[in-house]
Amino acid sequence: MDKIKLGISSCLLGEKVRYDGGHKLDHFLTDTLGAYVDWVPVCPEVESGLPVPREAMHLVGDSAVPRLVTIRSGVDHTTRMRQWAGKKIKVLASEDLCGFVFKSRSPSSGMRGVKIYSPDGIPTGTGAGIFAKAFQDRFPLLPVEDEGRLHDPALRENFIERIFVYKRWQEFRSLDKTVGGLVSFHASHKLLIMAHSPKHYSALGRLVADPKQHRREELFGLYFSTLMEGLQLLATVKKNTNVLQHMAGYFKQQLSSDEKQELQNVIENYHRGLAPLIVPMTLLQHYVRKYSEKYLEQQTYLTPHPLELMLRNHV
Numbered sequence: 319m320d321k322i323k324l325g326i327s328s329c330l331l332g333e334k335v336r337y338d339g340g341h342k343l344d345h346f347l348t349d350t351l352g353a354y355v356d357w358v359p360v361c362p363e364v365e366s367g368l369p370v371p372r373e374a375m376h377l378v379g380d381s382a383v384p385r386l387v388t389i390r391s392g393v394d395h396t397t398r399m400r401q402w403a404g405k406k407i408k409v410l411a412s413e414d415l416c417g418f419v420f421k422s423r424s425p426s427s428g429m430r431g432v433k434i435y436s437p438d439g440i441p442t443g444t445g446a447g448i449f450a451k452a453f454q455d456r457f458p459l460l461p462v463e464d465e466g467r468l469h470d471p472a473l474r475e476n477f478i479e480r481i482f483v484y485k486r487w488q489e490f491r492s493l494d495k496t497v498g499g500l501v502s503f504h505a506s507h508k509l510l511i512m513a514h515s516p517k518h519y520s521a522l523g524r525l526v527a528d529p530k531q532h533r534r535e536e537l538f539g540l541y542f543s544t545l546m547e548g549l550q551l552l553a554t555v556k557k558n559t560n561v562l563q564h565m566a567g568y569f570k571q572q573l574s575s576d577e578k579q580e581l582q583n584v585i586e587n588y589h590r591g592l593a594p595l596i597v598p599m600t601l602l603q604h605y606v607r608k609y610s611e612k613y614l615e616q617q618t619y620l621t622p623h624p625l626e627l628m629l630r631n632h633v
């Protein structure tokens with residue numbers, strides 16, 4: 319797989335573009351995830367023509383359509399930012415991005431939870447920064463996160479799983495536009511989807527089982543939007559345990575009663591929070607290899623992202 323292309327708020331890469339001339343370098347993004355990613359940096363405030371340093375800004379007014387206003391002198395930069403964002407988004411549409419990592423709490427780049435104030439400076443609610451909102455409205459299926467939320471192991475794993483699925487979908491769509499290809503794509507993602515949402519797993523299964531219900535492009539669009547919606551739900555311990563038990567069922571014939579008991583103990587330890595997911599996965603991967611279990615061999619759930627990211631190593 320080629321490197322994954324992700325948009326990112328420039329200051330997270332260490333670029334000194336913040337209002338105070340500083341940056342917000344995030345080492346996980348640059349040093350760890352960066353090994354698999356081609357970053358496309360975006361600084362809405364600087365690229366829309368504002369200088370470094372500059373007066374700090376915040377969001378003011380109606381939470382549905384807040385304005386971007388400097389805090390001390392009250393200069394309104396909303397129109398400038400909206401016009402620039404419209405043009406920038408057209409450029410980004412041709413970049414084949416698989417996601418975007420936003421700077422949290424920024425009135426331009428924050429994807430959610432950015433404070434909105436009344437004209438006299440009282441916090442009245444929260445929303446998204448002006449550019450981040452326009453971006454998410456234009457690309458609703460693209461995985462997005464902010465660097466603050468990526469410190470949470472579950473949210474980090476979820477985001478990274480989704481960008482890898484997005485990339486695989488992009489590659490599949492560039493090579494294969496057949497319904498048979500879609501069926502194969504779905505077959506290899508079944509357990510991953512099940513771990514996120516049994517409900518979406520069933521819906522997607524029905525979709526590929528009866529593809530003639532839709533015109534082909536409509537089918538692909540519906541499949542992908544349902545897939546990305548399902549993957550947004552977190553793969554919890556309970557849902558993962560269900561998938562692990564499902565996998566264990568494939569080895570009923572081959573394993574001795576002692577081995578079956580060992581596998582059950584390992585899954586139970588994961589379920590009770592005594593072992594990370596990597597532990598039962600490693601044992602199951604061993605059996606998948608040993609017995610060349612064809613259905614499980616093709617499952618992206620076995621290795622949804624590089625081991626080096628160590629996303630399944632936490633309890």
Ligand code: SF4
Pocket residue numbers: 327328329330335336337360361362363364421424426427
């Ligand atoms: S938060 Fe966004 S607008 Fe602010 S410096 Fe970083 S990239 Fe630029």
